[in-house]
Amino acid sequence: MYVGIDVGTSMVKAAVFDASGRQVAVESRPVALDIRDGFVEQDMDEVYAAVVEVLATLASGLTGPVELAGLTGQGDGVWLVDAQGRPVRPAISWMDGRAHELLDAWMASDVFGSVFRRTGSAMFPGCPGPVLAWLDRHEPKALDAATTALYCKDMVFQRLTGVRATDVSDASMPFLDPRTRTYDDETLARLGLSHRSGLLAPVADPVAVGETRGPGLPPGTRIADGPYDLPACALGAGVTRPGDGLLIVGTCLASLVATDVLDLEGGEPAGLHISTDRRGQWLRAMPAMVGTAALDWVLRTTGVRHEEVDALLDATPPGANGVRVLPYFAPSGERAPFVEPRLRAELTGVSLETTRGDLVRATCEGIAFAARHCLEAAGLTGDLAVCGGGTRSPAWLRLFADVLGRPLRVVEGEVGARGAVLAAAARFGVDLDVAEWTRPTAVVEPDSGRAEFYTRGYAAHLARLGEARGRARAEAAGGRAGAGAGAGWAGGAG
Template structure:
């Protein structure tokens, strides 16, 4: 049988067609607009997502036996607010994960309601990108629309609804709304009350590999697929990507070096660090995960290469680096503020340690090392909870650099496994559809049989020691300059 994985991203939807054994038969992408109505705002029209998905599925399956498509599942951009009226019509454009309008509401939740209460209710504290602050913003600024809300959804769940007619979400994606009791996997009555909404307005919760329904007849007819094709709940993009890299089960790790950067640690047990520096979310395998998210990762390197030194020849620039761990130049990679572990939107990118003999290569090296050190900040928080990690998978655009992978391996003192497929959330969601159709007994079994490691970068004692010394200096820089960020923003 064949399975469709839908990765509903911020700039485009990516769809893959996968056989049950993990063989990828076809890949299609469809772009859609992103709107910025005001500075700091970021919105999309759910109708554009739907058009991209339906056209994408038609193109994806046109040369295959459509009757063999047994399931569709999703990995989607998280945190976005989609609201429907009583006729299931979209009330307003979706407010996205990278929208920055909710500073006032986020401060209200963290400072007035209090971080301790938020953590007790949801296992997390408020971030500007989360869904609950967006609801409070709509309530305060668009009260006439707030009154019309009949259903509250996340981006990928709107597509699942359009396909199946079921208002649904999964535990991993719902974890990022600040509306769910993550430990007990249910909606938080306290948070719903704080936001002025009811449980009836929330979608039904499912495990990521649960079947929520089948294709509606009119949709099946339009797409040319069977009405028996199952619609499967799916997962938030990071959890879906973790499935696609085999980061499931207990104590597995994945590092993503994309525009933003994440370190994702799967766990059988629920856990929260005392400062809520890491996100504590449900995982798509039925258990839990911790995640550190930095807002600028590979984008730091792109900014430095493209914008500052003006080159597209990344490989040649990195070839000039000859003293790994030996430079005394440091870089704080906070070009868009920072989320984990500092939760400071006012933090800024900073070079420190330059002298008259500092070279361009030294500064390029500092950018790569700075991102690695910032990822280690989150790893250290996980280690403080007693979590032991010996190796990690790696994915994302930055992972194409052999030098950067070597730096990551030695800064974190982890074996870095490179996997065969780079389809990320799309592959993970297709795997969830296969699990839902009983091709595999569990997400873990699917990952074990489908995900293949093709290379491993091992840390070396000499470099690990050099980077241990350098990291111990790096971690003192942010606390020292933190107060300056408040001054320079004015």
């Protein structure tokens, strides 16, 4: 038996696979997000307890010994712990927006662009650079009390094994030089964090390993830490050939393209270059802030149940009867394929004749347009795999195929957990049939007529987005000017 653990933003999951890659069992537990005034935090003890609970439940039903376990989880944010791996304060989520004013200032200077050219990572409010800089200014005692500023899965790994480490994928945002695969001192200096460099965990290349000390899995179980959820899903979906891509329709709408070319000079600074377990290969990632979370908000607001989505999509025509959604719902704005901390969602074309189906379809179309934008920016040229909770809707999958104008290789099950197992197997020298483990379960083909219709819709989406970005930049400039004049607008919870 092989166990994969995926510590997600709102759900902790653990899955058991047999030697052929067949998923034989899965356990999950929800974990809470504390969202208030632009702050988004999580209770580390609650997250760790959920991990232990799902592992203990799985272990009690195993029919054979555990060969190894792999760990993955949400990226970014800051998880401050002491020497024993215990929390110093609540974890700050990747969805957090408290550092947006700081990022505004960096974007108005040369800091933002210069960090991207050095690391290949475009910072956003919830990534460790801005969050640590914000804490250094507003909560220095929390940093003084901490031993390590970890990422989510690394916190869990230290509690399970006692090993303090991160991996090259998590370290990619935003402190790692992707050429040397080591922390970049110049980046730390530009962010004003040189005096906090000791908080960064040692980088295991490619992943750290240890043995569990309990509870959860049997003591002594071999376990590997990483990569984090985006590259783990790429491994679990078999996306390793340059040009091939993966779309993850989850809480975060993530677009990844495998590449063996590292270009840090061209194009708009956005997304990131994730270092992988294979030297000389990266994932060009465009992880948009909001995917299924945007649809969930619309469903809650309209009173539509998840099981009604497919019927509403089938009953509503492409174009949603003129309703349009720019799906930028995150409190911290957007980070891919551009960075606009003040960008917000927009709903237009609504009248008294608008139906719930129009609102749902317009939201699904807006998210699909955002996915196309991200995949084009990431350089997709080959096959495209798709996974995530959104793939449970057949009608939405067909819509994605039509908007993207290409076939979708659907990979079902706990893809991140599967990728974590494959990374652990490679690290421990266990030979698994990767092709069999990553075989797609279905292929969804686009409809040529609808694809042509959505090509025109995509152009209109980009035009509306350009106007919205202009308004967001004007607001940011006005906020900086007001602050300079002593207006005192802190913005959010700053």
